[in-house]
Structure formats: C-alpha cells, structure tokens
Amino acid sequence: MLLRGARLLAMAGVHRNDAGVADLLVRGGRIERIGRSLSAPDAEVIEADGHILMPGFVDTHNHLWLSQMRGLFGRSEATRYFPLVERLGAAFRPEDMRVGTLFGAAGALAAGVTTTLAYCDNIRSPAHADAAIAGLRQAGIRARFLYTSHDGMAADEPVALDHLRNLHDGRDDWSAGGLIDLGLGLRTPRKDAPPAEFARAAHELSVARALGLPISTHISGENGPAQLDALIARGWLGPDMLLVHATGAGPERLARVRERGAGVSLTPITEHRVGYGLTRVNDYLQPLGRVGLGLDGALGGAPDMFPVMRTAHNVQAAGLGELSILPRRLLELATIEGARAIGLADQIGSLEPGKRADLILVDTRSLNMGPADEDSSALLVYSAGSRDVALVMVDGRIVKRGGRMIRLSEHATAQAAAHSLARIRRRAEPAPPSAPY
Ligand SMILES: [Zn+2]
CATH class of the missing domain: 2.30.40.10 (Urease, subunit C, domain 1)
Incomplete structure (x- = not known):
C-alpha cells in the first residue's frame, strides 16, 4: 500500500x-x-x-473495560469515580468486559490511538479476562493486556496466577499474531502496609518476572509517595516497570526511578479530574528518561489523545510560560516516547523503514x-x-x-455498550424492600 x-x-x-x-x-x-x-x-x-x-498514538494506560460507564462520573456524591466503579464493577459479567473493552478500544482507534495498555482491574473470573482480551482482538488495536485484581479482592490475595501462566503459555492462541501481549498489573502496597500485602506483591512480581512479563502499577493520589517508597525500599523498581501517575513523587524519588530504568505514564486529564493535583510534565521529563501519556479510560471522557496533549501543554505553560514545553515535545510523548516507556520503541512510535x-x-x-x-x-x-x-x-x-x-459498525458497538450498561445498572440496583403485606 x-x-x-x-x-x-x-x-x-x-x-x-x-x-x-x-x-x-x-x-x-x-x-x-x-x-x-x-x-x-x-x-x-x-x-x-x-x-x-x-505515527499512531501510544496510550500508556487505560481502563478500557469500563468504557460503557463514560459520562456517569462526578455528577453527585453517589457517582464519584472510585465508589461507582466498585459498585458497578461488581455487576460486570464476562460479556460486559468484552463489550466495554471493545467500545473503549474502538473509540481510541477512531481517534488515532494504535497502541493501548489495557489495565484490566476487574478480573472476577478467568472468563472475565478472556472476554476482555476478545474485545481487544475484535477491535484490532495493538495492546498490552495487564492482568490484575478487582475491587472485591483482599489486599493479600494474589491474582489468578495459574490463569496468568496459562495465558502466557497459550499466547499464540489469543495474541492476534503478536498484536496483543501480556503483562501484570501490580497492586503496590504502601510502605507501611502489613507484611501479608508485601508477601502477596512479592509473589506476583516473582511469577511475572520469571515469565518475562512487563509490569504496570498505580502510584497514585495521597498513597503515591508511600507506594513509591515501598518500591524503592524493596528494590522492586526495574526497566520492566511502568509507574502510572507517580503522584507526588518529587525529584529525589524520581532520581531513584531513573536509576532503575522504570518508566512513568502521565494521564493529565484524569489526574486533574479525580483531584490528584496539576500534572506538570516538565517535573517528570527532567529527572526521567522514559515518560509517556495515557488516556486512562472513561473518567477522561472521549478517548482522544489530542486534548490530553493540549491539557498537558496548558498546565505547563500556565506556570512557566508559552515556550516552557513545545507542542512537538507533547507529540513525542504521545508517540515515540510512549513507545519507549512501554518497551516497544524498536517496533512502533515513529515512521521509520x-x-x-x-x-x-x-x-x-x-x-x-x-x-x-x-x-x-x-x-x-x-x-x-x-x-x-x-x-x-x-x-x-x-x-x-x-x-x-471499516472493520466494525460504530453504531452497533456504541449500542452494545449502552445495552451492557443498562444490564449492569439493573443488576447493581439494591433489591427492592419486600412488600409489607
Ligand atoms: Zn489507572
């Protein structure tokens, strides 16, 4: 062609x-x-x-599975992001995982995102994971499927490591010729967490690293600094690790991140929306070698990298002036630097023979x-x-x-998402009180 x-x-x-x-x-x-x-x-x-x-955009972090929840968040006390995801996430069946992942991935593709990291934190059964992977395959996007937990799991309960191993061993059956790869979504404990949480995380990490799987982990919100301190103190940082948000890291912790070769994914729109503070990209670019941008999913609204770059640029320029970060740099972060952050720069991220x-x-x-x-x-x-x-x-x-x-119906994909959400909400409704007579 x-x-x-x-x-x-x-x-x-x-x-x-x-x-x-x-x-x-x-x-x-x-x-x-x-x-x-x-x-x-x-x-x-x-x-x-x-x-x-x-080059197509590289989205370094996205909770694609909940894409049918787009538009529900932040309308009232009951629709704050985390409690609402916890409540409706419990009502997802495997088919809803497929529909949500397909809807999110198709929307991202339509906006020019050709690679995404699907942080699948609602794996309630192996079938939930398999269905989400099926959604990625149907969309035709390049993806990393990050196997992780769900909100109902205890902090010391490991993810289904047998299923993770099976996926790894049988990847030829589902990877769409290598278009989709596999990784671990690690729940990083705070530095002061109980030993059982650290034992769980250490076990998951050792299994993932023995299989050669890349790792993404949230370092976010008020827990961010204590989570990053735990990674530093345990010696767990490595070039196979992508830290999502890295909220409140500060220059000294970021220097440790750089020494160990880990990358960072910044998602300015959702970081602002959920209240993690202003994302000043330069604070990360100067100390770090590997930084990418991410959409982060339904909380960010439309799956579109253009407003993510614009937001990052605006916050930086508002504080430090018009030329403090050039638009060309934002485009690099959204393409080749994102590819570098996730370890795929030898294959994607730029137009090179x-x-x-x-x-x-x-x-x-x-x-x-x-x-x-x-x-x-x-x-x-x-x-x-x-x-x-x-x-x-x-x-x-x-x-x-x-x-x-051209490979899927936009209308049918959006309608399937709407139907899925309606079913999820019905299942999640509290049962009506029994009649008194
Ligand atoms: Zn996230």
Whole structure:
C-alpha cells in the first residue's frame, strides 16, 4: 500500500526532520520505504494530499473495560469515580468486559490511538479476562493486556496466577499474531502496609518476572509517595516497570526511578479530574528518561489523545510560560516516547523503514484546522481532534478510512455498550424492600 502526498511527521529516525510532502510504502505490515515520488506499481495507492502523516498514538494506560460507564462520573456524591466503579464493577459479567473493552478500544482507534495498555482491574473470573482480551482482538488495536485484581479482592490475595501462566503459555492462541501481549498489573502496597500485602506483591512480581512479563502499577493520589517508597525500599523498581501517575513523587524519588530504568505514564486529564493535583510534565521529563501519556479510560471522557496533549501543554505553560514545553515535545510523548516507556520503541512510535506500520492520516482541511507547514505540531496539539483522523492503520491493516471505521459498525458497538450498561445498572440496583403485606 502506498500513501501518497501527505505532509510527513516521522517523529524519529532518519526522516525525523523531514517536514515536506512524502510518500510511504507499506508491505507485509511494515513500513518499507519513505521518500518523494515513490513508485510501487503493484501497490494500492491512497492519495493523502491535504493530510499530515504521522505515527499512531501510544496510550500508556487505560481502563478500557469500563468504557460503557463514560459520562456517569462526578455528577453527585453517589457517582464519584472510585465508589461507582466498585459498585458497578461488581455487576460486570464476562460479556460486559468484552463489550466495554471493545467500545473503549474502538473509540481510541477512531481517534488515532494504535497502541493501548489495557489495565484490566476487574478480573472476577478467568472468563472475565478472556472476554476482555476478545474485545481487544475484535477491535484490532495493538495492546498490552495487564492482568490484575478487582475491587472485591483482599489486599493479600494474589491474582489468578495459574490463569496468568496459562495465558502466557497459550499466547499464540489469543495474541492476534503478536498484536496483543501480556503483562501484570501490580497492586503496590504502601510502605507501611502489613507484611501479608508485601508477601502477596512479592509473589506476583516473582511469577511475572520469571515469565518475562512487563509490569504496570498505580502510584497514585495521597498513597503515591508511600507506594513509591515501598518500591524503592524493596528494590522492586526495574526497566520492566511502568509507574502510572507517580503522584507526588518529587525529584529525589524520581532520581531513584531513573536509576532503575522504570518508566512513568502521565494521564493529565484524569489526574486533574479525580483531584490528584496539576500534572506538570516538565517535573517528570527532567529527572526521567522514559515518560509517556495515557488516556486512562472513561473518567477522561472521549478517548482522544489530542486534548490530553493540549491539557498537558496548558498546565505547563500556565506556570512557566508559552515556550516552557513545545507542542512537538507533547507529540513525542504521545508517540515515540510512549513507545519507549512501554518497551516497544524498536517496533512502533515513529515512521521509520522496518518498523511496524502503525500510522494515521490527519485531515487538515476541516473548519477547525488550518494549513500544515514545516512544523505542524501546534496545529495538531491545539486544533486537531479525533474527528480529523481520516485514516488509521495498525500493523499494516487499515481500521479507519475516509473518516469511518471499516472493520466494525460504530453504531452497533456504541449500542452494545449502552445495552451492557443498562444490564449492569439493573443488576447493581439494591433489591427492592419486600412488600409489607
Ligand atoms: Zn489507572
């Protein structure tokens, strides 16, 4: 397939500083060549004049499974995020895990997110996990499935490690040819937690590391510093670990994180919405080597990386000035740096010959956009949204074209999510009191 005539934004590699009009040839799921006036007589040609061609976004953290709950949060005392997820999450059946994960992944894909880390923290049975993985497969997104707990589990109860091992051993059956990989979602205890919690976490970690699985863990809210202190004190940090939020870490703890090679996922929109404080990206970029951005799921609203970049930019600029972080840097965090943070930078995150063909075309000809020039970064960060993503390709396979999803019905996917939510809410309603007569 030959994408012809778009303005190139390669983000890294030999074409990093090319900002002209270029062609890109995809073969066998990989980027084969990038250049001017490429000829490939046997290839299907997609005319991309008026578009920006860039790598797909890398979403380093997302609770996709609860995507049908989008819009419910923060409307009243009863709809605060954590208690509502706990209450409705208990009423999810495997089919709801599939529907929610598919709905969230499809929405992310439609917005140009080609890779996501699905932190699946509602695994109430092996069937719940299998169903969520089925949703990822149906969507056709590149993903890491992070196996973790649910809100009803005791802090010293390990996740279903036998099922985790089975998934690892049988990954050829479900990984969609390697498009989906597996990891552990670790519940990190606070530094002052009881020994049984540490024993549970140590056991999970040893199993995951013996299998070579990457690890994501929340370091968040008021518990954040005490959780990070626990990881540092136990020597558990490592290059296979991604810390989500890293709230309140401060420069000294972040220096330890850097020494041990761990990455950080920042999700500015949800961090603000849930009250973790303002996310100042520069506080993490300066001490750390590996930082990515994340959508974090339904609490963040629309699964769209453009407003995540915009929010991160605004908070930084509001405190330190217009040029304190450049839009180009935000685009790096949302693509190549995100890929680096999750250990996939050798395969995705930039447009380079040899990498997997995960890419998007952003239409610049709509009323909210403007002409692209030699630096399209501010246009993308400040003007673009998911509606401008005209084409999305994952692993050489087109999932969105002409502004429409082509491998699934948008209407049917959204409707299945609405029906699932209605069933969940009915199940979660308290039983009516028995009649007095
Ligand atoms: Zn999270």
